[in-house]
Amino acid sequence: MSVNLTLLTVMGALYACGIYLILERSLTRVLLGLMLLANATNLLILATGGYAGLAPIFDKDTPAGDYNDPLPQALILTSIVISFAVTAFMLGIIYRTWVLARQDEIQDDAEDRRVAETPSFDAEDDSVIPAETSEFPLAMVGSDGAGTIDKATASAPAPGTGNGTAAVMSGDRPVRADKAASEEQPGSLNVDPSPEGGEE
Amino acid sequence: MNITSFAPLAVVLPILGAALTFLLIHHTRAQRAISIAVLTLTLLLECWLLASVWEGGTAAVDIGGWLPPWGIVLVVDQFSSLMLVVSSTVSLAVLIYATGQGMADGDRDAPVSIFHPTYLILVAGVSNAFLSGDLFNLYVGFEILLTASYVLITLGGTGPRIRAGVTYVVVSVVSSVLFLIAIAMVYGATGTINMADLAIKLGDLDQGTRTLLHVMLLVAFGIKAAVFPLSFWLPDSYPTAPAPVTAVFAGLLTKVGVYAMVRTETLLFPGDALNAPLMVAALLTMVVGILGALAQSDIKRLLSFTLVSHIGYMVFGLAMSTVAGLGAAVFYVAHHITIQTSLFLVTGLIERRGGSSSMDRVAGLAKLSPVLGVLFFIPAMNLAGIPPFSGFLGKLGLLQAGVELGTPLAYALVIGGVLTSLLTLLAIARVWNRAFWRKPGDAEHPDPVLLAAPADSATGDRAGRTNVTLLPRTMVGSTLGLVVFGVALTVFAGPLFRVADQSAEEMLDRSSYIQAVLGEDAPVPPVPPAAQPGQGELQGGGK
Structure with missing residues (x-):
């Protein structure tokens, strides 16, 4: 050809x-x-x-x-x-x-960029599970209140959320035992921060 | 007169329907009725075609009475008719879903009237590509479906869709240009573009030219099928499109590429030495694709990556070029079209119910809508290959064929296949845990609507509209239909596998295809004796 x-x-x-x-x-x-x-x-x-x-x-x-x-x-x-x-x-x-x-x-692509910038640390999958040093986990001592303060603040994964502090400051305003027992973690939004006297 | 002479209707009917719906552009009800009727008719015709091919063997239709190899010819064999039936079923379900969405939203999206004609043209292009017995007609089929898909992917013309559309259009055009170059080279080398004629004439070329043509065609189809190094456009462009559009793209478009690859490998270049590179590409597609899926936090993007990843299984089956491997690949294509489409449809429902498809926002859907949970769970487990679903059966077939082949590379792919399957399960489990099981409040950026909405609310505010039906019956119904069809593939896996194996045998044998096109006395060249196991061992051992 x-x-x-x-x-x-x-x-x-x-x-x-x-x-x-x-x-x-x-x-x-x-x-x-x-x-x-x-x-x-x-x-x-x-x-x-x-x-x-x-x-x-x-x-x-x-x-x-x-x-x-x-x-x-x-x-x-x-x-x-x-x-x-x-x-x-x-x-x-x-x-x-x-x-x-x-x-x-x-x-x-914005989503591409976002995925690329995501740190390899994933808050849900990778964060350290708070070690239970006490025989009595948080849910069990909720009625007492005083004993929970240190451990709870130390183990809260995301510091400084408003609800988190409200739940943990159970020294001033004790969270009702049944409320505390229904919680999986202190920072959860399901905590009712003002069972009594929260309106201050 | 045989029913197979009506095969061109599978292309012509949707085009006529498209013309009709385009004329009735201001009558949405009429549009809906026409497009659903047309697709149902096409589906019935294709079922009939499948049955007749099952009985009577491969048949060819000479368009316009021009005899092959000069005229254009449509070929109906078991593989193409099976693909037609599955693709039409899926596109019918997606169409019903889309009309359901349109009715629920009151059709206030301005360009929705263009959806029906474009969608029917897309179906026509897909049918044309499946039926084509001529390389250039295959190109035209591709162009028909691609042009329709350009319109669909940019539907509405919003910023993200235009951005995604640009990537998609440019990549598709480049792949089409490559395909056209390959056609020109093939024509220059052999003087014909009829595939049956090529099957005879390509064998006479010297090895170097053959390899060049083979690689050109594989690269062109590889871009369309999203095989690993050529797959990056897919997760970039699919997720932004409207849910039904993404669903039909995910189900059909890449599979047309796979179909073309299968034809290239079996009919045009059987027994060539490209099986080992194809296997490596398949392995990389599987593993890289699924690793990409694990990094995503958007369900649509995650599914797009699993789509890329699972193309690897089909290429794996194809690259083995044994009856068992190819049969499993055919079965896997049919399974994957159905499952991937239903997953994308469910994701569309998730987006409606939960307000977003991002796993950082959506949570607690299992409690909000158990139906959605079931609809997602079944195809998701199916995709991951959990027994007894068809995904498991398809993968089992592929792995068995790989072990039968027994080369080191085949074993590497078997291991890669199992690993990919497990990682798919992980990716799917992440979606399940985050979007379905955890409490709405635990999401990283919880959707206020989702937090506030009571579990039984059937309507809500979406995209600036109030009181939109969140889960319209037509949308849920069509998704359910497709999920049930996917389960039916499991129940009728035995007969389906028989069809797949027979079509694989037919394709590897080539004689029925060539004789159907060129007449009973056409010479059928023997498959070149370049033994695949030996080749694979040679190249696999060198790694």
């Missing part, structure tokens, strides 16, 4: 420029890059048809070898239509990005 060198050179140049452009961050350039790639591919398909020949309209005097191969041209026609539609859609998207963000740049 013989090919046209000019066509091939142009095709190579188009591919090179196209690939360079789609690596850019500006959307318009990416679009231009995609268009160049599509057209370079059309040239490639054209090249597979071999040398230019006669129009493929059957004539019984013409030997079969003189005709041009019509199939690549049919393929190119289809691919031109498709890339036309995609280009139009991309233009729509670019315009929409411009309307929304006032910039012609590819945006970062």
Whole structure:
């Protein structure tokens, strides 16, 4: 099969420029890059048809070898239509990005960024489970109150939440035993901070 | 006249439906009725096709009377008709779900009227890709479904969707360009793009050209199927789309890529030396995908990563190119389309009920809505491969085939497969623990609505609208239908595995496909004797 060198050179140049452009961050350039790639591919398909020949309209005097191969041209026609539609859609998207963000740049994925910045420490899975040094866990001594203060404040995983302190300061305002017993952890929101006298 | 001559209707019906719904763009009720009717008809036709192919073997339809290898030909064999039936079932369920959502929300989202025509065109593209017996027609099928998916993924044109859409469109266009280049090269090398004809002619090329064409096609399809180094676009772009759209994308689009890979491997380049690299890619896809899933705190993103990860199983089965492996891969594709779609549909319901799909916000759903818990739990366990579900059976089939093959690389993949299955279970268990079991107050950023809402409230405020039905019956019903279909795949796993194994045998044998397209007297080239086990051992041992 013989090919046209000019066509091939142009095709190579188009591919090179196209690939360079789609690596850019500006959307318009990416679009231009995609268009160049599509057209370079059309040239490639054209090249597979071999040398230019006669129009493929059957004539019984013409030997079969003189005709041009019509199939690549049919393929190119289809691919031109498709890339036309995609280009139009991309233009729509670019315009929409411009309307929304006032910039012609590819945006970062916020969720991706967030996951990337998440520390490997996960409060729920990895935090130290407070060691029970007492035979009597918090829930059991709730009615007493006084004995719970130190341990509870030390083991609270998230310091400084308002509810947490209200629950733990059971020295001043003793939390009812049944309330305390229903708790899994001191910082939980289910604690009713003002069973009595919380309105101060 | 055989029923298989009506095969083009599987493509034509949805396109006609799309035209009709586009004309009726201001009549949402009519649109709904038409699109559901069209998809039901298509599904019935495809079931009939499957039955007839089951009885009568592979059949080909010459479009417009142009004989192959010159004209375009549609081929119905067991694999393609099975894919058609499963994909249409799934798309019908998603369509009903979407209409349910539209009705519940009062269709106030402006561009929703465009949803029905676009969705039907997507289905037409998928059917065309499954049926195509011609490489360029396959490309056209891909383009039809991709163009429709561009519209669907940016539906509404909000900031995040446009951002995700840009990634998706650019990556898809690049993969399509690669596919087109591959087609041009194939045509340049052989002078034909009819797949049956190619199966005969590609064998005459020298090894270097063959490998080049093979790699080009695999890379192009690998991007579409989201195989590991080419998979990063998927979790980036899928999660922002509306729930039904993500669901149908997750179920169908990547599987069309897998389907194309299967055809490339079995029909065009059987017995070629790319099985070992494919196996490595499969292993990496499984492991890297599932590790990505573990890092996510958004359920949709997590599911997108499991989607990538489980593509690895299918590639694994494909890369073994034994009847057992390929059969298990076919079964796994059918299972995974159903399960992954139903999980995304449930996630859509979670988002409605809980106000968000982020596990930092949603909690306590098991108590709020036990139905949701059941709907999530069954496909989730199915995905993780807990016996007796079809996920377990599919994985078991793959692992058995891997052990049968017995190369070091196959064993590595067997271990990787088990590990991925366990990690999937871990990822799913995290969702279950955090979104379903813990108290609403324990969430990192508890949703005030969720904290305040009494357990039995059927309506709530979502996205600025008040008194939205949180769990409309149509949405729950269609999800339930799909979950039941997934369970049915388990119950009827025996016959399904038989279909899968038979289609695998048929594909590896190639003669029925080639003879159906080119006539009874077409020469069927023998599969090149490049023995896969030897190849795998050679390359696997070098590692």
